[in-house]
Amino acid sequence: MNSELIHQNDIINIIIYTFTAFLLMALVLILFFYFSRKKIVQQEVEKKNLEIAHQKELLHSIIITQEEERKRIAQDLHDDISSKLNIVSINSHLLKTPGLTFDESSEISTNIFNLTKKALDNSRRIAHDLLPPVLEKFGLHAGIEELCVEYNSNKLINASFTSFTELDKINSDKQLNVFRILQELMNNSLKHGKAKNITIIFESNSNLITCKYNDDGIGFDMNDVKNQKGLGMKNIESRISFLNGELKIISSEKKGMQVIFSF
Ligand SMILES: Nc1ncnc2c1ncn2[C@@H]1O[C@H](COP(=O)(O)OP(=O)(O)O)[C@@H](O)[C@H]1O
Ligand SMILES: [Mg+2]
Structure with a gap:
Protein backbone atom coordinates (compact mmCIF):
# COMPACT_ATOMS: atom_id res chain seq x y z
CA MET A 1 0.00 0.00 0.00
CA ASN A 2 2.80 2.40 1.02
CA SER A 3 4.95 1.54 -2.01
CA GLU A 4 1.91 2.07 -4.32
CA LEU A 5 1.48 5.58 -2.82
CA ILE A 6 5.15 6.33 -3.43
CA HIS A 7 4.80 5.09 -7.00
CA GLN A 8 1.78 7.36 -7.55
CA ASN A 9 3.69 10.33 -6.09
CA ASP A 10 6.56 9.61 -8.50
CA ILE A 11 4.20 9.64 -11.49
CA ILE A 12 2.62 12.92 -10.32
CA ASN A 13 6.12 14.40 -9.87
CA ILE A 14 7.17 13.24 -13.35
CA ILE A 15 4.01 14.76 -14.84
CA ILE A 16 4.60 18.05 -13.01
CA TYR A 17 8.29 18.17 -14.05
CA THR A 18 7.48 17.32 -17.67
CA PHE A 19 4.71 19.90 -17.76
CA THR A 20 6.98 22.53 -16.21
CA ALA A 21 9.74 21.64 -18.66
CA PHE A 22 7.30 22.02 -21.60
CA LEU A 23 6.04 25.27 -20.15
CA LEU A 24 9.59 26.57 -19.83
CA MET A 25 10.46 25.45 -23.34
CA ALA A 26 7.32 27.14 -24.71
CA LEU A 27 8.23 30.29 -22.80
CA VAL A 28 11.78 30.21 -24.15
CA LEU A 29 10.45 29.69 -27.69
CA ILE A 30 7.94 32.52 -27.34
CA LEU A 31 10.64 34.83 -25.98
CA PHE A 32 13.03 33.76 -28.74
CA PHE A 33 10.44 34.51 -31.48
CA TYR A 34 9.43 37.74 -29.80
CA PHE A 35 12.99 39.07 -29.63
CA SER A 36 14.04 37.88 -33.10
CA ARG A 37 10.86 39.41 -34.58
CA LYS A 38 11.59 42.61 -32.67
CA LYS A 39 15.13 42.64 -34.10
CA ILE A 40 13.85 42.11 -37.66
CA VAL A 41 11.33 44.93 -37.24
CA GLN A 42 14.07 47.13 -35.79
CA GLN A 43 16.33 46.36 -38.77
CA GLU A 44 13.48 47.13 -41.17
CA VAL A 45 12.83 50.43 -39.42
CA GLU A 46 16.53 51.30 -39.61
CA LYS A 47 16.59 50.44 -43.34
CA LYS A 48 13.49 52.56 -43.96
CA ASN A 49 15.06 55.44 -41.98
CA LEU A 50 18.21 55.21 -44.10
CA GLU A 51 16.09 55.25 -47.28
CA ILE A 52 14.17 58.30 -46.04
CA ALA A 53 17.44 60.07 -45.16
CA HIS A 54 18.78 59.31 -48.64
CA GLN A 55 15.57 60.57 -50.29
CA LYS A 56 15.81 63.74 -48.19
CA GLU A 57 19.40 64.24 -49.29
CA LEU A 58 18.39 63.80 -52.94
CA LEU A 59 15.50 66.23 -52.55
CA HIS A 60 17.86 68.70 -50.94
CA SER A 61 20.28 68.40 -53.85
CA ILE A 62 17.43 68.85 -56.35
CA ILE A 63 16.38 72.06 -54.60
CA ILE A 64 19.97 73.35 -54.48
CA THR A 65 20.47 72.54 -58.16
CA GLN A 66 17.23 74.27 -59.06
CA GLU A 67 18.28 77.35 -57.12
CA GLU A 68 21.71 77.34 -58.77
CA GLU A 69 20.11 76.94 -62.18
CA ARG A 70 17.79 79.87 -61.44
CA LYS A 71 20.72 81.97 -60.26
CA ARG A 72 22.64 81.13 -63.43
CA ILE A 73 19.66 81.98 -65.68
CA ALA A 74 19.07 85.22 -63.79
CA GLN A 75 22.76 86.11 -64.19
CA ASP A 76 22.72 85.24 -67.91
CA LEU A 77 19.57 87.29 -68.44
CA HIS A 78 21.03 90.20 -66.52
CA ASP A 79 24.51 90.15 -68.09
CA ASP A 80 23.73 89.06 -71.62
CA ILE A 81 20.29 90.48 -72.32
CA SER A 82 19.19 93.22 -69.92
CA SER A 83 22.47 95.14 -70.04
CA LYS A 84 22.47 95.08 -73.85
CA LEU A 85 18.82 96.12 -74.10
CA ASN A 86 19.62 98.94 -71.68
CA ILE A 87 22.26 100.31 -74.04
CA VAL A 88 19.89 99.82 -76.97
CA SER A 89 17.33 101.91 -75.10
CA ILE A 90 19.88 104.67 -74.36
CA ASN A 91 21.00 104.66 -78.01
CA SER A 92 17.40 104.86 -79.22
CA HIS A 93 16.90 107.98 -77.08
CA LEU A 94 20.15 109.42 -78.45
CA LEU A 95 18.72 109.09 -81.95
CA LYS A 96 16.16 111.74 -81.01
CA THR A 97 18.86 114.28 -80.15
CA PRO A 98 18.29 117.36 -82.33
CA GLY A 99 20.99 118.31 -84.83
CA LEU A 100 22.62 114.87 -85.22
CA THR A 101 24.82 114.55 -88.29
CA PHE A 102 24.21 111.73 -90.72
CA ASP A 103 27.40 109.97 -89.56
CA GLU A 104 26.43 110.25 -85.90
CA SER A 105 22.95 108.86 -86.41
CA SER A 106 24.28 106.10 -88.62
CA GLU A 107 26.82 105.12 -85.92
CA ILE A 108 24.07 105.03 -83.28
CA SER A 109 21.86 102.92 -85.59
CA THR A 110 24.73 100.47 -86.19
CA ASN A 111 25.21 100.24 -82.42
CA ILE A 112 21.53 99.50 -81.92
CA PHE A 113 21.60 96.90 -84.68
CA ASN A 114 24.70 95.14 -83.31
CA LEU A 115 23.50 95.11 -79.70
CA THR A 116 20.04 93.86 -80.66
CA LYS A 117 21.65 91.06 -82.65
CA LYS A 118 23.86 90.12 -79.69
CA ALA A 119 20.88 90.16 -77.32
CA LEU A 120 18.98 87.93 -79.77
CA ASP A 121 21.90 85.49 -80.07
CA ASN A 122 22.26 85.38 -76.31
CA SER A 123 18.57 84.77 -75.72
CA ARG A 124 18.74 81.90 -78.21
CA ARG A 125 21.76 80.47 -76.38
CA ILE A 126 20.02 80.73 -72.99
CA ALA A 127 16.94 79.00 -74.40
CA HIS A 128 19.12 76.28 -75.95
CA ASP A 129 20.83 75.69 -72.61
CA LEU A 130 17.47 75.25 -70.95
N1 LIG B 1 35.01 60.75 -64.70
C1 LIG B 1 35.66 61.07 -63.56
N2 LIG B 1 36.99 60.88 -63.44
C2 LIG B 1 37.63 61.19 -62.29
N3 LIG B 1 37.02 61.69 -61.20
C3 LIG B 1 35.70 61.91 -61.25
C4 LIG B 1 34.93 61.61 -62.43
N4 LIG B 1 33.66 61.90 -62.18
C5 LIG B 1 33.61 62.38 -60.92
N5 LIG B 1 34.82 62.40 -60.35
C6 LIG B 1 35.16 62.80 -58.96
O1 LIG B 1 33.94 62.87 -58.23
C7 LIG B 1 33.77 64.17 -57.69
C8 LIG B 1 32.31 64.55 -57.70
O2 LIG B 1 31.85 64.82 -59.01
P1 LIG B 1 30.57 65.73 -59.20
O3 LIG B 1 29.52 65.23 -58.27
O4 LIG B 1 30.21 65.77 -60.64
O5 LIG B 1 30.99 67.14 -58.66
P2 LIG B 1 31.66 68.39 -59.41
O6 LIG B 1 31.82 68.05 -60.85
O7 LIG B 1 30.68 69.47 -59.17
O8 LIG B 1 32.97 68.58 -58.70
C9 LIG B 1 34.68 65.06 -58.51
O9 LIG B 1 35.11 66.18 -57.76
C10 LIG B 1 35.82 64.15 -58.87
O10 LIG B 1 36.76 64.10 -57.83
MG1 LIG C 1 30.43 67.37 -62.14
Whole structure:
Protein backbone atom coordinates (compact mmCIF):
# COMPACT_ATOMS: atom_id res chain seq x y z
CA MET A 1 0.00 0.00 0.00
CA ASN A 2 2.80 2.40 1.02
CA SER A 3 4.95 1.54 -2.01
CA GLU A 4 1.91 2.07 -4.32
CA LEU A 5 1.48 5.58 -2.82
CA ILE A 6 5.15 6.33 -3.43
CA HIS A 7 4.80 5.09 -7.00
CA GLN A 8 1.78 7.36 -7.55
CA ASN A 9 3.69 10.33 -6.09
CA ASP A 10 6.56 9.61 -8.50
CA ILE A 11 4.20 9.64 -11.49
CA ILE A 12 2.62 12.92 -10.32
CA ASN A 13 6.12 14.40 -9.87
CA ILE A 14 7.17 13.24 -13.35
CA ILE A 15 4.01 14.76 -14.84
CA ILE A 16 4.60 18.05 -13.01
CA TYR A 17 8.29 18.17 -14.05
CA THR A 18 7.48 17.32 -17.67
CA PHE A 19 4.71 19.90 -17.76
CA THR A 20 6.98 22.53 -16.21
CA ALA A 21 9.74 21.64 -18.66
CA PHE A 22 7.30 22.02 -21.60
CA LEU A 23 6.04 25.27 -20.15
CA LEU A 24 9.59 26.57 -19.83
CA MET A 25 10.46 25.45 -23.34
CA ALA A 26 7.32 27.14 -24.71
CA LEU A 27 8.23 30.29 -22.80
CA VAL A 28 11.78 30.21 -24.15
CA LEU A 29 10.45 29.69 -27.69
CA ILE A 30 7.94 32.52 -27.34
CA LEU A 31 10.64 34.83 -25.98
CA PHE A 32 13.03 33.76 -28.74
CA PHE A 33 10.44 34.51 -31.48
CA TYR A 34 9.43 37.74 -29.80
CA PHE A 35 12.99 39.07 -29.63
CA SER A 36 14.04 37.88 -33.10
CA ARG A 37 10.86 39.41 -34.58
CA LYS A 38 11.59 42.61 -32.67
CA LYS A 39 15.13 42.64 -34.10
CA ILE A 40 13.85 42.11 -37.66
CA VAL A 41 11.33 44.93 -37.24
CA GLN A 42 14.07 47.13 -35.79
CA GLN A 43 16.33 46.36 -38.77
CA GLU A 44 13.48 47.13 -41.17
CA VAL A 45 12.83 50.43 -39.42
CA GLU A 46 16.53 51.30 -39.61
CA LYS A 47 16.59 50.44 -43.34
CA LYS A 48 13.49 52.56 -43.96
CA ASN A 49 15.06 55.44 -41.98
CA LEU A 50 18.21 55.21 -44.10
CA GLU A 51 16.09 55.25 -47.28
CA ILE A 52 14.17 58.30 -46.04
CA ALA A 53 17.44 60.07 -45.16
CA HIS A 54 18.78 59.31 -48.64
CA GLN A 55 15.57 60.57 -50.29
CA LYS A 56 15.81 63.74 -48.19
CA GLU A 57 19.40 64.24 -49.29
CA LEU A 58 18.39 63.80 -52.94
CA LEU A 59 15.50 66.23 -52.55
CA HIS A 60 17.86 68.70 -50.94
CA SER A 61 20.28 68.40 -53.85
CA ILE A 62 17.43 68.85 -56.35
CA ILE A 63 16.38 72.06 -54.60
CA ILE A 64 19.97 73.35 -54.48
CA THR A 65 20.47 72.54 -58.16
CA GLN A 66 17.23 74.27 -59.06
CA GLU A 67 18.28 77.35 -57.12
CA GLU A 68 21.71 77.34 -58.77
CA GLU A 69 20.11 76.94 -62.18
CA ARG A 70 17.79 79.87 -61.44
CA LYS A 71 20.72 81.97 -60.26
CA ARG A 72 22.64 81.13 -63.43
CA ILE A 73 19.66 81.98 -65.68
CA ALA A 74 19.07 85.22 -63.79
CA GLN A 75 22.76 86.11 -64.19
CA ASP A 76 22.72 85.24 -67.91
CA LEU A 77 19.57 87.29 -68.44
CA HIS A 78 21.03 90.20 -66.52
CA ASP A 79 24.51 90.15 -68.09
CA ASP A 80 23.73 89.06 -71.62
CA ILE A 81 20.29 90.48 -72.32
CA SER A 82 19.19 93.22 -69.92
CA SER A 83 22.47 95.14 -70.04
CA LYS A 84 22.47 95.08 -73.85
CA LEU A 85 18.82 96.12 -74.10
CA ASN A 86 19.62 98.94 -71.68
CA ILE A 87 22.26 100.31 -74.04
CA VAL A 88 19.89 99.82 -76.97
CA SER A 89 17.33 101.91 -75.10
CA ILE A 90 19.88 104.67 -74.36
CA ASN A 91 21.00 104.66 -78.01
CA SER A 92 17.40 104.86 -79.22
CA HIS A 93 16.90 107.98 -77.08
CA LEU A 94 20.15 109.42 -78.45
CA LEU A 95 18.72 109.09 -81.95
CA LYS A 96 16.16 111.74 -81.01
CA THR A 97 18.86 114.28 -80.15
CA PRO A 98 18.29 117.36 -82.33
CA GLY A 99 20.99 118.31 -84.83
CA LEU A 100 22.62 114.87 -85.22
CA THR A 101 24.82 114.55 -88.29
CA PHE A 102 24.21 111.73 -90.72
CA ASP A 103 27.40 109.97 -89.56
CA GLU A 104 26.43 110.25 -85.90
CA SER A 105 22.95 108.86 -86.41
CA SER A 106 24.28 106.10 -88.62
CA GLU A 107 26.82 105.12 -85.92
CA ILE A 108 24.07 105.03 -83.28
CA SER A 109 21.86 102.92 -85.59
CA THR A 110 24.73 100.47 -86.19
CA ASN A 111 25.21 100.24 -82.42
CA ILE A 112 21.53 99.50 -81.92
CA PHE A 113 21.60 96.90 -84.68
CA ASN A 114 24.70 95.14 -83.31
CA LEU A 115 23.50 95.11 -79.70
CA THR A 116 20.04 93.86 -80.66
CA LYS A 117 21.65 91.06 -82.65
CA LYS A 118 23.86 90.12 -79.69
CA ALA A 119 20.88 90.16 -77.32
CA LEU A 120 18.98 87.93 -79.77
CA ASP A 121 21.90 85.49 -80.07
CA ASN A 122 22.26 85.38 -76.31
CA SER A 123 18.57 84.77 -75.72
CA ARG A 124 18.74 81.90 -78.21
CA ARG A 125 21.76 80.47 -76.38
CA ILE A 126 20.02 80.73 -72.99
CA ALA A 127 16.94 79.00 -74.40
CA HIS A 128 19.12 76.28 -75.95
CA ASP A 129 20.83 75.69 -72.61
CA LEU A 130 17.47 75.25 -70.95
CA LEU A 131 16.14 72.85 -73.54
CA PRO A 132 18.52 71.72 -76.28
CA PRO A 133 16.50 72.22 -79.53
CA VAL A 134 18.00 69.12 -81.13
CA LEU A 135 16.27 67.00 -78.48
CA GLU A 136 12.88 68.52 -79.19
CA LYS A 137 13.26 68.42 -82.95
CA PHE A 138 15.19 65.20 -83.58
CA GLY A 139 15.13 63.24 -80.32
CA LEU A 140 17.66 61.74 -77.93
CA HIS A 141 19.72 59.82 -80.49
CA ALA A 142 20.53 62.98 -82.45
CA GLY A 143 21.00 64.87 -79.16
CA ILE A 144 23.72 62.48 -77.95
CA GLU A 145 25.34 62.48 -81.39
CA GLU A 146 25.48 66.29 -81.29
CA LEU A 147 26.92 66.17 -77.77
CA CYS A 148 29.71 63.85 -78.99
CA VAL A 149 30.41 66.09 -81.99
CA GLU A 150 30.69 69.09 -79.65
CA TYR A 151 33.14 67.24 -77.38
CA ASN A 152 35.14 65.84 -80.32
CA SER A 153 35.47 69.28 -81.86
CA ASN A 154 38.00 70.40 -79.23
CA LYS A 155 40.30 67.46 -80.15
CA LEU A 156 41.07 66.84 -76.47
CA ILE A 157 38.74 63.91 -76.30
CA ASN A 158 37.26 61.27 -78.56
CA ALA A 159 33.65 60.41 -77.74
CA SER A 160 31.90 57.56 -79.51
CA PHE A 161 28.26 56.62 -79.29
CA THR A 162 26.44 53.46 -80.38
CA SER A 163 22.87 52.51 -79.73
CA PHE A 164 21.28 49.10 -80.26
CA THR A 165 17.89 50.39 -79.29
CA GLU A 166 15.36 53.01 -80.42
CA LEU A 167 16.09 55.89 -78.05
CA ASP A 168 13.60 58.24 -79.65
CA LYS A 169 10.68 56.09 -78.49
CA ILE A 170 11.39 56.97 -74.84
CA ASN A 171 9.07 59.66 -73.49
CA SER A 172 10.45 63.17 -73.88
CA ASP A 173 10.84 63.95 -70.15
CA LYS A 174 12.93 60.82 -69.76
CA GLN A 175 14.96 61.69 -72.86
CA LEU A 176 15.90 65.04 -71.33
CA ASN A 177 16.99 63.30 -68.10
CA VAL A 178 19.16 60.78 -69.94
CA PHE A 179 20.67 63.64 -71.96
CA ARG A 180 21.49 65.64 -68.81
CA ILE A 181 23.04 62.57 -67.14
CA LEU A 182 25.34 62.04 -70.13
CA GLN A 183 26.15 65.77 -70.26
CA GLU A 184 27.28 65.64 -66.61
CA LEU A 185 29.23 62.41 -67.08
CA MET A 186 31.05 63.77 -70.13
CA ASN A 187 31.76 67.01 -68.38
CA ASN A 188 33.26 65.08 -65.46
CA SER A 189 35.34 62.83 -67.74
CA LEU A 190 36.88 65.89 -69.34
CA LYS A 191 37.16 68.09 -66.24
CA HIS A 192 38.11 65.60 -63.51
CA GLY A 193 39.15 62.47 -65.40
CA LYS A 194 41.27 64.17 -68.08
CA ALA A 195 40.03 61.26 -70.21
CA LYS A 196 41.10 60.79 -73.82
CA ASN A 197 38.29 58.44 -74.82
CA ILE A 198 34.65 58.16 -73.92
CA THR A 199 32.33 55.40 -75.12
CA ILE A 200 28.58 55.41 -74.75
CA ILE A 201 26.60 52.28 -75.58
CA PHE A 202 22.85 51.77 -75.27
CA GLU A 203 21.32 48.30 -75.26
CA SER A 204 17.88 46.99 -74.47
CA ASN A 205 16.58 43.79 -73.03
CA SER A 206 12.79 43.31 -73.04
CA ASN A 207 11.55 46.60 -71.55
CA LEU A 208 14.79 47.62 -69.87
CA ILE A 209 17.20 50.06 -71.52
CA THR A 210 20.80 49.99 -70.32
CA CYS A 211 23.44 52.64 -70.92
CA LYS A 212 27.09 51.71 -70.50
CA TYR A 213 29.33 54.73 -70.15
CA ASN A 214 33.13 54.45 -70.02
CA ASP A 215 36.03 56.83 -69.80
CA ASP A 216 39.77 56.07 -69.70
CA GLY A 217 40.66 58.95 -67.40
CA ILE A 218 42.42 59.04 -64.03
CA GLY A 219 39.42 57.57 -62.23
CA PHE A 220 38.73 58.21 -58.57
CA ASP A 221 38.48 56.51 -55.21
CA MET A 222 34.76 56.15 -54.61
CA ASN A 223 35.22 55.61 -50.89
CA ASP A 224 36.94 58.95 -50.45
CA VAL A 225 34.33 61.36 -49.01
CA LYS A 226 35.68 64.27 -51.04
CA ASN A 227 34.41 62.47 -54.13
CA GLN A 228 30.94 62.03 -52.71
CA LYS A 229 30.24 65.68 -52.08
CA GLY A 230 29.70 66.91 -55.64
CA LEU A 231 26.28 68.03 -56.73
CA GLY A 232 26.78 66.56 -60.18
CA MET A 233 26.76 62.94 -59.05
CA LYS A 234 23.85 63.56 -56.64
CA ASN A 235 21.97 65.10 -59.54
CA ILE A 236 22.61 62.03 -61.62
CA GLU A 237 21.23 59.91 -58.78
CA SER A 238 18.07 61.98 -58.54
CA ARG A 239 17.59 61.83 -62.31
CA ILE A 240 17.99 58.04 -62.16
CA SER A 241 15.36 57.85 -59.44
CA PHE A 242 13.07 59.97 -61.65
CA LEU A 243 13.64 57.36 -64.38
CA ASN A 244 12.80 54.61 -61.86
CA GLY A 245 16.16 53.24 -62.82
CA GLU A 246 19.26 51.77 -61.29
CA LEU A 247 22.78 53.14 -61.23
CA LYS A 248 26.14 51.42 -60.84
CA ILE A 249 29.44 53.32 -60.77
CA ILE A 250 32.71 51.46 -60.99
CA SER A 251 35.91 53.41 -60.60
CA SER A 252 39.23 53.27 -58.85
CA GLU A 253 42.26 55.52 -59.11
CA LYS A 254 44.06 55.42 -62.47
CA LYS A 255 41.53 52.94 -63.86
CA GLY A 256 39.02 55.24 -65.54
CA MET A 257 35.39 55.13 -64.74
CA GLN A 258 32.45 53.03 -65.79
CA VAL A 259 28.85 53.97 -65.21
CA ILE A 260 25.99 51.62 -65.97
CA PHE A 261 22.43 52.75 -65.65
CA SER A 262 19.22 50.98 -66.55
CA PHE A 263 15.69 52.28 -66.72
N1 LIG B 1 35.01 60.75 -64.70
C1 LIG B 1 35.66 61.07 -63.56
N2 LIG B 1 36.99 60.88 -63.44
C2 LIG B 1 37.63 61.19 -62.29
N3 LIG B 1 37.02 61.69 -61.20
C3 LIG B 1 35.70 61.91 -61.25
C4 LIG B 1 34.93 61.61 -62.43
N4 LIG B 1 33.66 61.90 -62.18
C5 LIG B 1 33.61 62.38 -60.92
N5 LIG B 1 34.82 62.40 -60.35
C6 LIG B 1 35.16 62.80 -58.96
O1 LIG B 1 33.94 62.87 -58.23
C7 LIG B 1 33.77 64.17 -57.69
C8 LIG B 1 32.31 64.55 -57.70
O2 LIG B 1 31.85 64.82 -59.01
P1 LIG B 1 30.57 65.73 -59.20
O3 LIG B 1 29.52 65.23 -58.27
O4 LIG B 1 30.21 65.77 -60.64
O5 LIG B 1 30.99 67.14 -58.66
P2 LIG B 1 31.66 68.39 -59.41
O6 LIG B 1 31.82 68.05 -60.85
O7 LIG B 1 30.68 69.47 -59.17
O8 LIG B 1 32.97 68.58 -58.70
C9 LIG B 1 34.68 65.06 -58.51
O9 LIG B 1 35.11 66.18 -57.76
C10 LIG B 1 35.82 64.15 -58.87
O10 LIG B 1 36.76 64.10 -57.83
MG1 LIG C 1 30.43 67.37 -62.14
